Amino acid sequence: MLTKRYTHILSFFLLVLLSVPGLSQGQTTARRQTTAPSQSPANEKRVTGDTITAEVSEALGIIESNYFSGKKIDYNIVIKSSIDGMLHALDPHSNYFDAKEFEQFRTDQRSQYFGIGATIGDLTDPNGKMIGTYIRATFEGAPAHKAGLMYGDKIISVNGESMLGKSYVEVRNSLRGPRGTLAKIVIERHATGKRETIDIIRDAVWQPSIQEAYMIRPGIGYIAMTGGFNQTTSEEFRRAMRDLKAKGMTQLVIDLKDNGGGLVREAYRVANTFLSRGQLIFTQKGRIEGVTEPYYADNPNPETMPLVVLINRNSASASEILAGALQDHDRALIVGETSFGKGLVQNPFLLDYGSMLLLTIAKYETPSGRAIQRDYSDGNLYNYYTGNNGPNGGQGSEQQKGPAALTDGGRVVYSGGGIKPDVEIKPDTIPIEQARILQKLNNPIFAFALDLAYGKVPGQEAYKVDRPIRFAYDLKPEDYPITESLFAAFRDFAVKNYKYTPAQIDKERKFIERTLRAELVTAAYGMTTSFQVFNEQNTQLQKAIDLLPQARKLAQDSQKNRAAAASAVKTNTSNER
Template sequence: MQWVRCRKRQNVSFRPTMFAMLRRVADPMNNAFRCILIITLLLSGVYTGKAQSPRVARGGEDDRFNIGRGTLFSATASKNQTAEKLKTPYSETILNDIDESIDIITRNYYSSSDARPDILAKSGINSMLRSLDPHSSYYDPPEFEDLIGEQKSEYFGTGVTISDFERDGILESYVISTFPASAADRAGLRFGDRIIAVNGSVVAGLTSREIRGLIRGPLGTTVRLTIERSGKLINFDLRRAKIASPTVTNAFLLGNGVGIIELSDGFSLTTPAEFDAALIKLKSEGMRSLVLDLRGNPGGVLESAIRVAERFLPAGRTIVSQRGRGIYDNRVWKSENRRPETIPIIILVNRETASASEVLAGALQDNDRALIVGEKTFGKGLVQTVIDLPGGGGLTLTTARYFTPSGRLIQRDYEKTGNYDYYRHSDSPDPSTQKVAKTRTNRTVYGGDGISPDKQAVLEQFTAGRIALLDPIFFFTREIIYGRIPGISVSDSPDNPDEIKITPVFINFAKKWPGVSHLTKTDAEWAVSRIRFNLILAMSGNSAAESYRLRNDPVVKTALNFLPDALTFAKSTFTPKSPFSQVK
């Protein structure tokens, strides 16, 4: 995703000739609907008005949507544009039909609650964008505010992480962890605390996402949480503050000079600085090779992924190219690093590794700089530009496509399948239709279907049976912490949960839950590992728990066997080779 903003308050104005089609309805949602419709008409060629772009350093060419790295999106009409040219008969007909349709639906549909104009407009906007591609999306003002906070790796809240768990048919929200030094951490909220009320309002029946919305709020304000802990109700008054939400969630030595950096929460504006800090820390501790974990990384700010790739590629090497409709949507990023890191690298990926994280993996794979281990990535190679809309909402609009250094398209085909199959990876391209390309050392790689790993790794299977175990795992951990499981106490081995013998007791405990009539040996072992993770999370915090998980991760253990291959790649990176070649 490109981090490009279009703010109504910052050099963006709508001339009366263009806004004439928007001003008839004062509701912000309807205005947003009209604005997006105009954008869609412009992209389709129906709406013929040109947009005048602000001047940027690389030239003064005008383009319909001058959206590029470091610039603002502008929807300002050209000075010589007339109202007659902007308001084509076809576009006016569409806008009039929208007005009339919303009016008819809101006045005549049998359910007035379902026929609210804001709901209809939001649904219409998203349907319109979905007809273009699966990744262009509209965000109402609260959602857009969350999106902006994610890209900045911050939000205003108390620093508490909550999740939903069900027992005896009742779904409730519980505290899982707290951010270090946050208001929730200082106040003493703990793993397993059940949330009863927010500011005196009982939250029974609400999901954790809805409760999160109640907990977050303006900077400096106070929120009261009422929780239940071991049968007692406790009130906590917490002052909302800016909460840092780092994307580099863990960095430590696995042993034998091998460091691991977990970068699974996307790429934000702060990711390069976070990554540099992790590298410096690990190198000071003796790191000689690196495992970079991108599993589950959904992408994010493209420039941040490029900066991470640049840490390992010598100056002049291509990182990624971007091809789109506008002048500034077509560019190539090359490394400018004259002193890159030379350590061997293994990158872990899975089917949820997407977008900017695929750009990073593809750049290092095509340059033969890193060994990719795991499973095929998601296959999202579309560039979304973030655009503000009048009224506080916004959208992410696809403006270009990514290509790896060897010229491979990352994006999977989405035109021949529905969204359900697309997101479930039910579709599989015909291998004969995939573009063949060559890496820097002439290895064969394929385009049009994500990034395929150099080495497959056995992945943990998250079956329906294991999903059914999640609730009993959480509640069993909670009972251990409160000292309510006979014969098992955290105090027996506070620093090493592996020594706590819990398997037989848990099996009997779990059988009380629906869908858990029989546990295989493998599932029981998996469940016990999760319980131990939870116990470390409760006793020592998130960082220690994640360290435990990664040290015992079978994919990580498998990846370490391929370190000699990664070393070979590292040596080849700094040896002159022929340029990339492509064949069909």
């Protein structure tokens, strides 16, 4: 029975592939050589969908009857790996999703998941033993927020199952579940040590694709588009623009770092905010009817404010469509690192049993005609995703090797290997050994912040957070400053409880102050607002802000060029008459 079911899945998968124009069952490009490679094409055996299905069925039957582990075979893994292998022989981005993965894919595109809506975090003792998992923050309007869960609540059990000693992932999975189901949670309040049982009905929890939007400096807005391009992205962006303009925004930084892409239409809509009607945003080219077409802006009144766009090695796909369009039209100054280089377009094909095939059907080009897809010809997925297929090896080493093109203003840009920034700014890095030291410091910082937020640190009662989270807050420099006396109190705590020396704590003072302040801001204003603390020390972001005058000049020159071009067209039209 299992063999028939999974053979049917493969058959349906093959029919989808063979339904692509030019790949009928009798004309598939797949071939198998039955003798030496030098034989004539006339003697080659053409492989049809029926042939493949029959051979797969036979192979599964042999495996089912003879493989040493017998009935322990996980057919889902066997079939999934088979289909993935076929797809990855085509390109790195065609993928097969089983029913569970497909449901998660659809959930992610809706910018939501089902659960209680809280961020959690582990705490261990100096020996690495798990102390417990705690609520770090809740999300506005989510079930956990409505139920009154607070920063520092220790999770004791979920639906009768103890969470003590369990990993972060295990606790998270217990809190998540189908919409409308009950999560009976026993918590221990950090303020009193008392335990309470709270019933929470799981619901849809919004995961915004825009993680943060606020006034980073007077007149300068900042929008962190780091959560991918999902179904709500353009609407989130429209609201962020409206709110920031109401606060006096006249210049903007868009952060696309680590944005892996998503829905192309959402990237188009964001680009349309800044480009004039008739300006090309991107061109899609494929072999299926209706796929090859240009996509033009249709905005009669685009935003004209100076614009800087931040990208890095993990900015991909839809992020690159947005960055490439703004760069080619000289509408934004692109800053950071060369982007990933994904220029292939996938389309979902629904299969039986709730699974889905995400198949590459086209490539896209930026307005200047650039194809930014990085090389994947060696077929090595590890090299492809880590950048080791570059000419010099190593992450981010691939160079743009395609032909040159020109932006509207005549600047030279290149195809292949992603979007190269106009101004390259490397991120701050630290040695691996120091990173390990800093990671260990997170435990005493979190433990100290718990006591601090509940007024349990003598002499530091002013830091007590005794109110519900205030969401959508623009952080001010005077909010939760790390004073000399507070740092001294933390040093004493870490030395006494975590066996650090005073010298070790003083050496990492900058990291400790930033992370401790972020914890307090999380308790008071939520997790997303805490990102503002780290942005204050983000070298790439701060330099991007300093480049806004250059972005202003670029935008002004771009407007002049468009006006001159429009005037020339008008003059030529008049002369022709």
